[in-house]
């Protein structure tokens with residue numbers, strides 16, 4: 001699509017784009033993280049969208065389960081080959097965002113890239129990396145991360161798969177003792193992978209040392225047949241991600257060499273002696289790493305959905321605002337703005353938080369190299385909280401965008417249903433959100449109770465700021481609103497701690513008291529994480545060196561985000577005295593003003609996300625706004641339209657209609 005050629009474009013969109021009062025390219029650079037990154041992303045995307053190999057012969061929704069799998073595997077393999085052939089040597093992990101949209105409904109190599117390789121990087125020692133890292137990066141072996149079992153996903157300590165060390169032959173015996181111990185869910189495990197990292201209970205010298213990672217060959221490298229002692233298969237259709245061949249796996253006393261235990265952090269020596277790690281949760285490192293990645297992935301899903309909903313809302317006309325006047329663009333309805341524009345604001349919130357989190361991750365990883373694990377709990381808490389809020393915000397945001405498109409949003413060709421099913425799974429995988437938020441709450445209560453002891457963990461240092469509990473602000477600057485979030489989080493933590501203590505003082509065991517307070521604890525964790533996101537948003541926008549136009553847009557989006565979330569949870573702000581009922585009413589009014597200010601810029605802001613039509617894959621969201629023709633053309637691709645009268649008519653409908661004769 002030639003973006004300079006206005007003649008081919010829908011008139012409403014042309015008018016919207018003429019209202020733009022900021023530099024779109026500059027905003028695109030901010031979204032990408034710099035000019036160089038924008039250039040790199042575009043270079044990769046150009047390479048992909050001009051390649052006919054990535055086209056589907058028929059829309060995926062008309063394919064069988066097997067065909068979907070093999071079609072996406074074909075494209076995934078081609079993508080890998082293509083990226084490997086590039087002289088610039090693409091780092092697939094760095095560039096993963098550029099690939100969004102090219103593979104649809106998950107892909108069979110997703111967990112190989114996002115977990116198997118990171119598991120080798122984070123859990124294997126240098127000899128083991130020598131053996132497996134290069135081979136997996138070159139895709140000579142394809143792996144997955146097999147942790148979840150039929151009986152246990154959340155409770156990792158409850159896994160039943162056993163790895164029992166046999167010192168006489170220096171081997172581990174992997175065994176699935178029960179049906180509930182069957183590995184269940186790992187992406188790519190069903191038919192694609194020939195290796196995997198298995199999390200299994202380590203038994204040596206008669207003791208169990210808890211879940212540890214092992215690398216296991218599953219299939220013959222020549223024939224791809226599953227090895228003796230190993231049962232493998234695919235688990236069947238799912239809500240989404242149906243190209244991912246999520247699988248099951250059972251071991252029947254399957255033996256692997258001792259050196260297949262990933263030994264970067266803990267070891268089993270030849271005689272069976274266990275050497276413990278620096279920190280006993282280092283074996284959970286792969287999950288933590290991916291949780292950080294999920295925050296960025298969620299912001300991308302939301303960018304896709306909100307681009308579709310915003311452009312469509314500018315093209316679609318319905319009903320009337322002024323009686324008898326022409327039907328307005330639906331984007332002119334305040335209620336429609338309230339659906340779409342806060343989702344645009346949310347994209348930036350997630351982008352800035354994801355960046356801040358990955359900086360913290362890099363510094364924790366650097367410290368870990370020197371044997372310092374002090375900040376691991378801080379990273380665990382932040383990555384858990386942000387994974388949870390980003391996935392739930394993005395899922396809800398995508399769904400709101402879908403609803404904002406009325407009936408057409410229900411059509412597969414809008415690409416909103418698949419964007420939704422591909423986002424909502426992140427609420428469950430990589431740690432179910434409620435469970436992760438309760439981990440955050442655990443950290444908050446512990447930190448609150450150790451006020452005065454220096455931990456170096458900055459995200460919770462505000463819990464020591466008891467003076468702020470009394471100080472309700474009368475100013476409404478963005479900074480002051482962020483302070484209100486802080487106050488709300490702090491007072492929820494104080495309330496939860498007091499409630500826990502009271503129950504314990506009344507004789508309840510701590511763990512029962514914990515369960516009894518867990519709805520409130522969940523709120524604490526959400527409030528704390530929301531405060532973190534709001535603070536990063538405000539600080540990033542405030543310190544941004546940008547032109548006035550871009551800065552104004554981001555200031556308004558940031559302010560909208562702050563006010564929007566205050567209004568969603570206003571009870572918490574009132575309860576702690578951070579804001580008065582009058583304040584809330586004023587802010588609600590200002591939120592509507594902000595919607596009106598941002599309304600004329602909405603199309604240009606989503607244009608700055610710079611998603612090519614070929615990747616957006618949506619009849620409703622295309623750049624030129626030629627929505628109705630595209631909807632019609634897509635409908636014609638339905639196999640039912642191949643004939644005027646379908647066979648099923650003769651088989652079923654005709655006999656029914658004639659039966660009364």
Ligand SMILES: CCCCCCCC/C=C\CCCCCCCC(=O)SCCNC(=O)CCNC(=O)[C@H](O)C(C)(C)COP(=O)(O)OP(=O)(O)OC[C@H]1O[C@@H](n2cnc3c(N)ncnc32)[C@H](O)[C@@H]1OP(=O)(O)O
Pocket residue numbers: 093096110111113114115118145147148153154155156157187281282284285287288289290293294297376377380428429430431432435436439442443446
């Ligand atoms: C470089 C490239 C990166 C690329 C990234 C690209 C991204 C692309 C995006 C998208 C593609 C993604 C595709 C993925 C597909 C899905 C994959 C899967 O789903 S794999 C399965 C996931 N399964 C879970 O996540 C289980 C969840 N459960 C758990 O993690 C644990 O069971 C947990 C944390 C809930 C409880 O663990 P406990 O029972 O062992 O621990 P307790 O007793 O509760 O706590 C003990 C202490 O340990 C700390 N702790 C727990 N985990 C920790 C950790 N990881 N680090 C540090 N401390 C930790 C706690 O804070 C606590 O500390 P105190 O005692 O209070 O001081």
Ligand SMILES: Cc1cc2nc3c(=O)[nH]c(=O)nc-3n(C[C@H](O)[C@H](O)[C@H](O)COP(=O)(O)OP(=O)(O)OC[C@H]3O[C@@H](n4cnc5c(N)ncnc54)[C@H](O)[C@@H]3O)c2cc1C
Pocket residue numbers: 111144145146147148151152153154155184185186187241246425428429430431432434435438
């Ligand atoms: C699309 C998809 C892909 C996946 N890919 C992989 C993969 O590649 N590899 C892999 O190993 N796994 C994978 N999984 C599995 C995934 O990690 C687990 O499903 C997830 O961790 C949740 O665990 P569960 O299914 O046991 O849920 P459960 O823990 O049984 O959750 C059910 C309910 O119980 C609640 N609950 C559980 N424990 C607690 C608690 N302590 N406190 C309060 N409430 C609690 C939860 O909040 C939830 O409401 C995948 C899952 C999906 C959906």
